[in-house]
Amino acid sequence: MAEPDYLAVNLPLWDERVAIHVASDFYDVAGFKAGASSLREFELVEVGAVTGRRLVHLQCHFGLDTLSWARRGADVTGLDFSPKAIEAARTVADDVGLTARFVVADVYDAATVLGETYDIVYTGLGALCWLPDVDRWAKVIADLLEPGGFLYLAEFHPFADTLDETEGRTVTFDYFAEGPQVWDEPDAGSYADPQARVRHTRSIEYAHGLGEVVTALAAAGLRIDFLHEHDYTLWPRFAVLERDGIAYRLPAERPRVPLMYSIRATKPR
Numbered sequence: 110m111a112e113p114d115y116l117a118v119n120l121p122l123w124d125e126r127v128a129i130h131v132a133s134d135f136y137d138v139a140g141f142k143a144g145a146s147s148l149r150e151f152e153l154v155e156v157g158a159v160t161g162r163r164l165v166h167l168q169c170h171f172g173l174d175t176l177s178w179a180r181r182g183a184d185v186t187g188l189d190f191s192p193k194a195i196e197a198a199r200t201v202a203d204d205v206g207l208t209a210r211f212v213v214a215d216v217y218d219a220a221t222v223l224g225e226t227y228d229i230v231y232t233g234l235g236a237l238c239w240l241p242d243v244d245r246w247a248k249v250i251a252d253l254l255e256p257g258g259f260l261y262l263a264e265f266h267p268f269a270d271t272l273d274e275t276e277g278r279t280v281t282f283d284y285f286a287e288g289p290q291v292w293d294e295p296d297a298g299s300y301a302d303p304q305a306r307v308r309h310t311r312s313i314e315y316a317h318g319l320g321e322v323v324t325a326l327a328a329a330g331l332r333i334d335f336l337h338e339h340d341y342t343l344w345p346r347f348a349v350l351e352r353d354g355i356a357y358r359l360p361a362e363r364p365r366v367p368l369m370y371s372i373r374a375t376k377p378r
């Protein structure tokens with residue numbers, strides 16, 4: 110079956126969400142401008158020191174995480190296919206006086222368009238579901254990395270995607286679903302502002318199991334340093350989740366399931 114024109118469907122959706130997200134409490138741009146980091150504690154621990162390291166953030170949205178790495182001393186590049194996102198990222202960078210390179214491109218063109226290599230490729234938190242082919246993605250990452258450099262990916266766990274949205278208790282969606290999934294959620298707003306009125310509500314997304322991701326990275330020649338599974342997520346994806354700082358967890362009396370994962374994979378020297 111021919112691949113649907115997922116870029117033509119998804120790009121207007123993402124372009125439209127940029128202004129909503131910049132204005133949202135979820136992203137808290139004012140807090141970032143006042144000095145707060147948008148990075149999560151587990152990412153800081155798992156990535157480690159970035160001072161003086163060349164870091165590229167794939168699917169960087171409007172750049173808060175990219176610029177948070179810059180604040181920690183990295184030499185940063187952010188890449189996203191949304192011109193609106195990249196325009197907003199450049200504005201935030203200018204407003205806070207941070208140096209960063211922001212580039213508009215499809216992630217599959219990243220190695221060619223950027224034309225340079227990095228110590229760290231950072232990505233995730235809702236990135237992989239927009240890409241049809243994880244093998245191709247993994248090859249791009251290998252091309253972007255210097256020998257000795259590493260990929261750090263933090264993602265929402267594909268097992269959590271199988272569970273019903275209210276209780277998070279019943280397996281409702283197929284873990285092994287292949288091919289494009291067309292969603293149309295006219296009343297869902299955006300994850301950063303569920304009340305937002307949006308015109309572009311249709312998206313084309315792709316499920317990628319954990320085995321598929323790890324195998325793609327290994328096939329691209331990367332060595333898996335760790336694969337961590339986490340019992341919390343970052344938004345109330347099931348109505349029963351309880352907030353704990355920036356984390357959302359199942360109630361204490363419920364058996365836990367993995368809600369996020371993180372991988373570091375190194376390109377051998």
Ligand SMILES: C[S@@+](CC[C@H](N)C(=O)[O-])C[C@H]1O[C@@H](n2cnc3c(N)ncnc32)[C@H](O)[C@@H]1O
Pocket residue numbers: 119123124168169170171172173174188189190191194214215216217233234235236239240
């Ligand atoms: C959920 S956001 C990622 C969240 C991000 N980690 C953040 O800062 O919150 C997904 C991003 O992927 C971008 N994107 C989707 N498909 C893409 C593609 N094919 N190439 C490059 N960027 C893409 C979107 O524009 C959006 O900014």
